[in-house]
Amino acid sequence: MLKRVRTKVMLVAGEASGDLHAANLFRELQKLVPGVKGVGMGGEHMREAGIDVRFDASNMGVIGLFEVLTHYREIHQALAMMKNIARTEKPDLLICVDYKSFNFQLAKAAKAYGVKVMFYVSPQVWAWKPWRVKDYGEIADMMAVIFPFEVPIYEAHNYPVRYVGHPLAGKVKPSVSKAAAMAEFGLSAQAPVVGLLPGSRRGEIKRLLPVMLQAAQLLAERMPGVQFVLPQAGTIKDDSISRHLQDSPVPVKVAQGRTYDVLQCCDAVATCSGTATLETALMGVPMAIVYKLFEPSYWLGRMLVQVPHIGLPNIIAGRGIVPELIQHAANPPAIADALERMLKDKDYAADMRRDLAEIKAELGEDGGSLAMAKLAAELLHRPA
Template sequence: MHIAIVVGEMSGDILGADLMRALKQRYPDASFSGIGGERMLALGFESFFPQDRLAVMGFIEPLKRLPELLRIRKFLRQHYLANPPDVFIGIDSPDFNLPIERTLKEAGIPTVHYVSPSVWAWRQGRIHGIKRSVDLMLTILPFETQIYHEHEIPVQFVGHPLADDFPMDPEMGKARSELGLSEEEHIVALLPGSRSAEVKHLAPVFFEAAAQYAKTRATRFLLPAANEARLEQIQTLLAEFRQTQKDGDDLLIDISLGNSKQLMCASDAVLMASGTTSLEALLLKKPMVVAYKKDWFSAWLTRRLINTPFISLPNLLAGEALVPEILQEDCTADNLARALIEKTRDGEDKERLLQRFYDIHHQLRQDAGLLAAEAIEKMLAQRK
């Protein structure tokens, strides 16, 4: 049994290693090759190229690296056509993996794609190309299966690996103890994003909202910077805010490098940029306010492309407005502070919110690697 896997991101390496362990239980003598990261290599994976050669972001970087990416993809196509694996599994990175999957499927090689592209939200015409490329789609979010059923593409929801990793009951007291924070303090985490543009647009308004919120109750704010560059940027923006605001020096904000999961766990609530971190906040059972603000052109373009009633994962998963989404021109300090006050107020609404978070956590906690391996084994057995 030979299984080909190609991952393009660090998150894909985590999924790939989890899947490899489950597949090895079914096929103890299987060999694995393709492109993988450190976790997969530790399990005996043969990687033809370093995994980070595929890790590109945005629009400009992929264009700069296009010749190299095309050479790598050409090699993989030729290699697996000459040495057909029993199954090819592309994990995420759809723009890179789907064309390989289409070539191999046309040659009769079974193909699987793990982690659905956001075809349900934008560029829905891609579904026809996906149908020509994959024999099985594995989704990590339950609502993603509908569009595949509508187009008669075999699909299996396997759950989200983060839901497997996060405990059902977060250890808030332990997190505070490890961070040297008292049990009595009221704490709010601020997460203005991981990209420079996000921080530029959101950090100043987050600081102002935090100052307004702190007037209603004594609050310590924790702000994890995604990397060294964001740390420096946030420190500069906070210094500017303190200089321009009369009460700026009174605002208690602790800025640190990374560690966002533990800081959120230690907090009573989170004010955050829209992104996958909102799912972590849900799994940590934290009341939250989700915000997003872009330059006017990006906002205009996004509104034309995105076809979904919500942008945050908690609301998409719930199918309702569980958490406030405050976007673009509505993203003001007044609105953010008001929403945060509302969401941290004790009462039936807060209890209902936390119960919905528990329900969604249970729904996502499926043992993703195990279910993915079962679905692949079933697909291969049916083909035989």
């Protein structure tokens, strides 16, 4: 077992998924490096893991250039604080967990202060701004990537890279049986169940939940008795959800922080883009990916994105195995149509489940947290 006293690691995450990944990583690192201290930016998961969270990032998960501008003051304040910690406390290692633009600026400053830098969850340079491989490679002592196809991208430029596996692999499992979950959530086994996953950011809830609820109303008219359930992300306050649900004629059951238990009850899901799509895939549930951005952000993204798909299941598979309803296509009739087909066309749903099972097999059962912790411990004992 590796030993080191008074070791300090700085972990910085700006979104719900990164908060969880950083927490799992730190728990594994504590086993390998007894006495290691953690400090940084994140949320409740990181606090529970024993990390000294100096800045709460719960409200900083925004997507799109124009959306970021509306949160500029808070983001600028957080970045200044994190840079100051890197400068004054000189952590032995900075681990940047996703949140690419923010962490790029922080990593650049930390590197100048003599702090070793590792990126966990590589910036998706393969999807947008491929020329930035050089920028990230020059400031990172290690790129820890979570998809095998990312390794050659950095190796082509001779930058240090290691595939550590996806942090969700082997961890996306319900905590109770399906029968117990159905009973707890008040769901009947005699009627289909549709999950609504509008996201973990306030902006996503505002843009996607009303559209999903309108789609649910259309689907309920076509398929009387269909049930709807919504797993509420821990980053979303109750009133952000309830204000929309109270105006909807369709009853929707809400479960707090029980995504995997909810997903196992579902026959089909409408989900926002992002980590939720991979969680749904690993649970083997047919899905439609629904996403809308502020219009200028969408068109800017269209100009920058280099890949034909935005959903992780489709990107990993290299083809469109689940439907993507993006921006103007993310309308109630289209969403209702996609869900209805999954519920009624048994062959279509079975084919999708088979494709999702292949993705699960490709990612394996060994989550990346332990491999990532071993890599972090290796860097901690490597001369600066």
